[in-house]
Amino acid sequence: MTWVTGADGSPYGVTNLPYGVFRQNGGRPRIGVRIGSWVFDLAGAEAADLVLAAGALCRPTLNEFMALGRPQWTAVRQRITELLTDPAHRGAVEPLLVPLDEVELLLPVEVADYVDFYSSEHHASNVGQIFRPGQPPLLPNWKHLPIGYHGRAGTVVVSGTPVVRPTGQRASAEGPVTGPSVRLDIEAEVGFVVGVPSPLGTPVSVDDFADHVFGVVLVNDWSARDIQAWEYQPLGPFLGKSFATSVSAWVTPLDALADAFVPAPDQDPPVADYLRDVPHVGLDLRLAVEWNGERVSEPPFATMYWTPAQQLAHLTVNGASLRTGDLYASGTVSGPDRGQVGSFLELTWGGAEPVKLGDESRTFLADGDTVTITATAPGPDGTTIALGEVTGTVRPAR
């Protein structure tokens, strides 16, 4: 129970407490934690010695705090919980609560490297059927390693940032043409943010996932399918995805998701030793995709074939180092049913089966369209917590 007005019973109650960076009246960026419909100003709290984090909460991004490591993450979370639940602290803390609707939310993390995986068997198999009809839907390597590619960290943007329709090359019957993408799509994903770095040359074990990963964001990996289809062979996605990747403004700490870990799907054939995680667990995050306010899909993250711990171990098995602020995303989250897919490519089966959206029939994104991805997860004692939404509106090509 918290003394904060309206927070008990909300999906942003005291068992959630996601971190973000906010600004009020154009002021300087401040780290805060969400409680109900308020932001608890942690920069102010640390300046007043209410919370101690070696000054890391007085920075313009979460990076320095995330670099402190799990014991400090847990201690700070415990202290924040104490401040928000013990009425003895109300007098000191209440002046540091800012109404959520009075703040601008900023990119919470200075993203170091960005990697995107391809870990949903249903998604990979749907895309295989759409792009390579008549061939086996999964390529021979797919069940042996989590497929991924390196993306563009500098174009990771916070939820709410408008997305300008990208221009690029696409194939046509008359040869390649250059122009605005005509098959602009989304990918509903879950991202993992690295706090504690690792040295070059030292792989990170599947067992050390929780020592390195600070928390989780929702991701929309905007994708221009026509640009992607023409450019992706032989080296993989490039400009079809690097124009913008949106992330939620709130980073949900792993500590808030303790009740959301569930057994991941069995893996057959058996995986390489460095990918063998015990327990083999994923997260029971229930995503929802809204297209212009209409819920069109509910992707279940628990169905992902490769787990976040396996992804992290794979990312470093060659000795690549981790940096604070590294972001790795799961890949599109798609369940077995059409109502559970995380891309419009799948929802409309390559554009062949338009969906009804209000009075309109749609395949890919039109200028002015807004897509919002939300998610909930099991919290303690049968409660439900929410992850911060990721939303964006498509602007016309320049």
Ligand code: MN
């Ligand atoms: Mn993706």
